[in-house]
Amino acid sequence: MQLLDGKALSTKIETIVLSGVKEFKKISGSVPGLAVVLVGHDPASAAYVSMKKKACDRVGFYSVTHEMPEDISQEAIENTITMMNNNPNIDGILIQLPLPPQIDTTKILELVDPSKDVDGFHPYNVGRLTTGLDGFVPCTPLGVMELLAEYNIDIKGKNCVVVGASNIVGKPMAALLLNADATVEICHIFTDDLKKHTLNADILLVGVGVINLIKEDMVKQDAIIIDIGINRADNGKLVGDVDFENVSKKCSYITPVPGGVGPMTIAMLLSNTLKAANANALRRV
Template structure:
């Protein structure tokens, strides 16, 4: 059994990003910029935003966090996003989810300029990703694909079971795997007999937020298991959606929690921000030619 070490790979990617930032600054006079919108005081969201800001700083990316109260109006958020869309120093904009119930999440995500949508949640980028065209890909599924690539795991022709169908993880994960020529089964809360689907899979990707959802008897011998779930137990310990201790005995590869997909998410966000900065430079050059 081999551990899919997302921490090691993310550190490698972050160093590459840092080098690219320095290159952009020296050759083009551009410092990539990322703006994060944080609404409310959810501790998990605040912790994620803090990690993203720290990673940006280490890579040399300019980062700003717009903290807003839970009670802020949707119109006010839209106003701030419009301002950031026009700001030439901001290459990437991301809104930390979930948003308060009185805010229409779709309306907010659609208000981000597609060329600054480094989270890849705008319908424009989702559509292009589905068609296999150049786009911004959501960071978590993007990170999973990079992790598989790092360990020479080619999904082509393999039976893959994606457990979870959220717009943030499950659906884009299924799309990327389908684009990589895998045979994909997407399971969700209405799926009957989940075990029947996971037992047949060469690769299982699970991200629903349920402790020990995937148990040893649901996994075939030699399967590859990618645990995207994050759950905090009462004792404070972080675990995924997979019964790691027992499932790992049957796997050929498995990602741990923490240290698997989590670090990759932040690394790929940095990659998307660099990409946005390069596309900005390209657009400006064409205007000046």
């Protein structure tokens, strides 16, 4: 069994981004800018935004966080996004999800300029991903693909089972795998007999937020396990959706939690923002 070390790869990617920022600054005289909208006081969201801010600082991005109260109005968020869309110093816009129930999340995501949609959630970018065209891809599944590539794991023709069908992870993950010529199956909360499907996976990718959902008897020998879940156990420890202790004895590769997919998500956000900055600079020439 070999660990897929996302922490080490994310450091490598940050070094590449840092070099790209220096080059960008030399040519344009400015630095890439990332703006984040954070609504409410959810501890997990706040911690994640803080990690993003620190990563931006490490690579030399300009970053700003728009912190808004839980009872914010739809109009107020829309006005902020419009302001960021029109701000030439902002290359990437990130809406930290989830948003409170009074907010129409779909409308908010659709309002973000697709050229600044570094999270890849705008329908324009979703469509480009689905049809295999270049655009912005959601950071977590993009990070998974980078991790597989780093370890020279061949995806072509492999049976890949994605557990979880969210717009943020499951669906884009399946699209990326399909674009890479894998045979893809998506399982979700209504899937009958999950074990029957997971046992067929050469590569099993799980992101549903259920501790120890995937047990040792649900994976075949030498399968590759990508644990995208992140949960806090009763003892306060961060754990994934896979029973790591037992499944790791049976698989060929596995991502740890923490230290696997998580760091890759932030690394891909940095990479996407630099990509947006370069494209936006070209448009302004």
